[in-house]
Amino acid sequence: MSTRPMVSADELEDIDLASPILHAEYELDAVFRHLRANRPMYWQQPRGEQPGFWVISRYADVNEVYKDKAHFTTENGNALATLLTGGDSASGAMLAVTDGVRHHQVRNLLSKGFSPQMLELIANSLRETVDGLLLAALDRGECDAARDISAKVPLGAICDLLEIPQTDREYLLGLTAHAWSTDYADEPPEESWVAKNEILLYFSKLLKERRGGDRDDMVSLLANCRIDGHPLNAAEQIANCYGLMIGGDETGRHAITGTVLALIENPDQWRALKNGDVDLKTATEEALRWTVPSLHGGRKATGDVVINGQQIKAGEVVSVWISSANRDETVFDAADEFKLARTPNKHFTFAYGSHYCLGHYLGRMEVYAVLDGLRRLVGDLEQIGEERWIYSSILHGMSSLPIKITA
Numbered sequence: 001m002s003t004r005p006m007v008s009a010d011e012l013e014d015i016d017l018a019s020p021i022l023h024a025e026y027e028l029d030a031v032f033r034h035l036r037a038n039r040p041m042y043w044q045q046p047r048g049e050q051p052g053f054w055v056i057s058r059y060a061d062v063n064e065v066y067k068d069k070a071h072f073t074t075e076n077g078n079a080l081a082t083l084l085t086g087g088d089s090a091s092g093a094m095l096a097v098t099d100g101v102r103h104h105q106v107r108n109l110l111s112k113g114f115s116p117q118m119l120e121l122i123a124n125s126l127r128e129t130v131d132g133l134l135l136a137a138l139d140r141g142e143c144d145a146a147r148d149i150s151a152k153v154p155l156g157a158i159c160d161l162l163e164i165p166q167t168d169r170e171y172l173l174g175l176t177a178h179a180w181s182t183d184y185a186d187e188p189p190e191e192s193w194v195a196k197n198e199i200l201l202y203f204s205k206l207l208k209e210r211r212g213g214d215r216d217d218m219v220s221l222l223a224n225c226r227i228d229g230h231p232l233n234a235a236e237q238i239a240n241c242y243g244l245m246i247g248g249d250e251t252g253r254h255a256i257t258g259t260v261l262a263l264i265e266n267p268d269q270w271r272a273l274k275n276g277d278v279d280l281k282t283a284t285e286e287a288l289r290w291t292v293p294s295l296h297g298g299r300k301a302t303g304d305v306v307i308n309g310q311q312i313k314a315g316e317v318v319s320v321w322i323s324s325a326n327r328d329e330t331v332f333d334a335a336d337e338f339k340l341a342r343t344p345n346k347h348f349t350f351a352y353g354s355h356y357c358l359g360h361y362l363g364r365m366e367v368y369a370v371l372d373g374l375r376r377l378v379g380d381l382e383q384i385g386e387e388r389w390i391y392s393s394i395l396h397g398m399s400s401l402p403i404k405i406t407a
């Protein structure tokens with residue numbers, strides 16, 4: 001039921017792929033189809049103060065960039081929003097924007113927080129949360145899938161992982177929703193800076209409380225661990241709490257709302273899910289390929305390198321488009337169709353290579369829990385109002401999706 005106008009391939013030179021307004025208000029499928037077929041290594045020209053950057057749209061080339069640690073870094077940012085505006089202030093501290101030995105050390109450390117016991121605990125709590133939210137929505141007969149369901153699922157899971165007190169969870173949800181994207185085109189940037197700073201302040205207090213304690217949550221792990229005998233510095237501790245919260249909350253939310261919309265727009269797939277014709281793990285992968293909560297990854301070239309015959313010079317900004325690679329017709333059969341039974345399905349929704357999403361288990365568990373809950377508890381879904389897309393060039397999803405829901 002999307003009524004967003006489609007940008008045509010002829011308009012390519014006029015649009016700014018780093019613009020949050022473009023991604024919120026327009027459909028770009030035709031542009032990316034054209035790019036994949038004709039200009040797979042496209043240089044978007046500088047616009048005013050904004051530098052130019054490479055737009056890489058084919059699956060094979062995206063793969064090359066993700067794999068190439070020798071020529072690409074995230075230390076100046078891992079998205080256009082930071083790469084084009086002077087870098088990321090968490091560079092060298094937060095995992096996603098750290099490279100080399102330190103990245104390896106901190107990643108190994110954080111991986112320990114995702115123990116099988118912790119994941120089992122979260123899986124049970126996710127099922128309970130999803131069932132509770134769906135039953136409440138069924139009682140009312142209508143709900144906003146984005147606000148009443150999706151917004152409450154990932155936050156619960158990440159807060160379980162970090163053992164955030166129940167009383168603080170609503171407050172953090174409000175902040176994360178403003179840190180990386182906005183609901184309106186004209187929301188002032190101050191909203192996002194304030195939200196980011198409030199989150200950092202919150203975690204700096206929580207880390208202080210947990211220092212020296214014997215709890216085994218992720219915040220305590222960051223507060224008390226040692227690498228080569230030394231604790232993580234304060235910036236690393238705070239930035240990584242922030243990274244887990246942001247990485248874990250918004251992306252999952254958008255995957256869930258996008259999945260609900262895809263099921264509504266594809267009644268045959270909804271029936272296949274309901275009839276038990278598709279394996280839930282397979283269906284989860286297709287929901288993730290389809291919804292693309294992170295539109296692109298960003299890197300800076302550290303040396304001259306050739307990708308798909310195109311010379312990229314040291315210092316240039318490169319963007320790899322997950323939204324395009326996941327629809328690459330040379331890799332995915334009927335790539336523009338939502339097919340829950342699709343296999344193989346090696347999508348880039350969690351990226352690839354050394355920065356492959358650390359929380360992918362959790363992201364998958366969230367979508368799985370929602371598909372499972374919908375299949376068991378819900379008879380029918382119908383869209384009853386226009387959806388609203390968020391304003392962001394990196395995150396992709398809806399802030400509102402009004403639906404009718406029946407048992």
Ligand code: HEM
Nearest residue numbers: 078095096247248251252294350351355357358359362363
């Ligand atoms: C990295 C997507 C859920 C934590 C990434 C990256 C992507 C991504 C695309 C790579 C960024 C890059 O290459 O620059 C997603 C999606 C999710 C999800 C689509 C949900 C559907 C989570 C969750 C957590 C998390 C639940 C935490 C509990 C992280 C972290 C990194 C990361 C810490 C940085 C890893 C590194 O740099 O080594 N995620 N993510 N993500 N994600 Fe996720």
